[in-house]
Amino acid sequence: MDLDLTWLLWGLPIAFALGWVASRLDLRQWRIESRQTPKAYFRGLNHLLNEQQDQAIDAFIEAVQGDPDTAELHFALGNLFRRRGDYDRAVRVHEHLLGRADINRKDRDRAQHALALDFLKAGLLDRAEAALHKLEGSAFEGEALLALLAIYERSRDWRQAQAVAQRLEAAEQGSFTTRLAHYQCEEAELAQKNGDTALAQRLLGDAVQHAPQLPRGWMALSALKAQQGDATGALAALRQLAQQAPQGLPLAAHALAELAQKTGRQAEVLVLLQAAHERGPSLDVTEALARLSPDAESARARYLNHLEREPSLVVATQWLAGETLSDPRAQKQVQSALEQASNPLKRYRCAACGFEARQHFWLCPGCQSWDSYPARRVEEL
Incomplete structure (x- = not known):
């Protein structure tokens, strides 16, 4: 059979023409769609930049309706709902994304994380916890663990918080040594309330061993020993605080003075407090020094020494309390006014x-x- 070249000569131009027409139609349709959807999208961005969230939401809803398969627009819309406080609609948007079968694993994890944040912001901690657990092994696992830590702290579930903090530290998400010691102190407080002083003492011992730079552990251990009638042991714990966590000494100054008087070791504690005062004046340290002074004049001299180094309305009020004004009738009113003015400063x-x-x-x-x-x-x- 001979090949008829006439059909070939006619067929090639016709095929070329049909292809060109089809491409022009597709290009025209693409241009129409690209002009419609981005217009609403960019209008929404403009409203966002102008902090007009309600108008931005309306624009994004219009864009999503024009192209319901656009995942990015759904994410933007869900985040806007959350920021506005419309948590129910934010949840529906992100649950819709999770229900779609055509999104990839990355976007699915992103939607799961956004849904967990919706529940967290809405205060639905149990649902937020369940949503966050589903992010294990994903790129959002670190953020999920931090959110879980916040949930357990808010609900005062210190055992769970401790487990999560240990996982974060093992994953090199930061140092949680001090926070773990806080959890042990919180558990020790609960043990004391329940009458289990042995468990409380063990927990506090672990806390000061793992985080000796934290004043709280030493203060709690001292208070426990004082409650058990061991004033000497309580004082020893606060002396350890002065060495290991000197920044927290003002918080323990009152207890130090009280224990010094109970144990008869005023001179020893005076030296410790005086050394702290020399490093930097502190209202609480000055008050403790005045309390341990042998007489009223020595105590007032402590206040004057503080005022020479650092002006203080609180200390000046305490010093004036021992003075007698030229008009005795005004003594009470002046002292009351000074105390009222200085109380907010404490x-x-x-x-x-x-x-x-x-x-x-x-x-x-x-x-x-x-x-x-x-x-x-x-x-x-």
């Missing part, structure tokens, strides 16, 4: 969030940061 302040409190906290009740309270009063900061 508070402790969190260095992370600025939350102020009359007592010192190891864990800030405001921002949940550990060791964010300096051992010094507001006036000394």
Whole structure:
């Protein structure tokens, strides 16, 4: 059979023409779609930059409706819902992503992590915990463990918190030695409340062994020994604090003075407190030195010595309490006014969030940061 070249000569131009027309149609359709979807997407970004979250959400919803298969738009929309506090809608968006069979493993883990954050922000700790456990072995495992640690700390589940902190340290996610010692101190407090002093003493012994630089362990151990009637052992624990964690000595100054009087070792403790005072004046150390002074004049001399080194309304108020004004009738009013003005200066302040409190906290009740309270009063900061 002979090949008819006529059909070939006609067929090639026709095939070329049909291919060109098809490509132009596809290109035109692509241009139409690319003009429609990004317009809403970029409008949403513009609203975000202008901090107009409600308008940004509307724009992203429009973009998602135009292209429901776009995972990135779903992530952006879910994050916006969460930031706005609309946790139910954020959960639905991320659960929709998890229900899709066409997304890859990376995006699936990302959606699982976002869903866990939705539950966490909404305060649904049990559901957040379950969602975070599903991230084991993923690229989000480190972040999931940190979130689990925060959950266990908020729920005061110190055993679980300890296990997670040990996993994080083994994964080289940072040093958790001090935090682990805090957990042991928390467990020791619970053991004391339950009457198990032997367990409390063992836990505190482990805490000071693993984190001797943490004042809390020494202070708790001293308080336990004092409760058991062992004033000498309680004093020895605070002397260890002065050596191992001198930054925390102001927190223990009052207890040091009290134990010194109970054990008759005032001279020994005076030397220790005086050395701390020489390194840097402290309201609590000065108060302890004044308490251990043999008479009122010596105590007032301690206050004057502090004022010579560092101005202080708190110390000046304490010094003036021993003075007699030229008008005795004004004594009570003046002293009361000075005490009222100086009381706010005796508070402790969190260095992370600025939350102020009359007592010192190891864990800030405001921002949940550990060791964010300096051992010094507001006036000394």
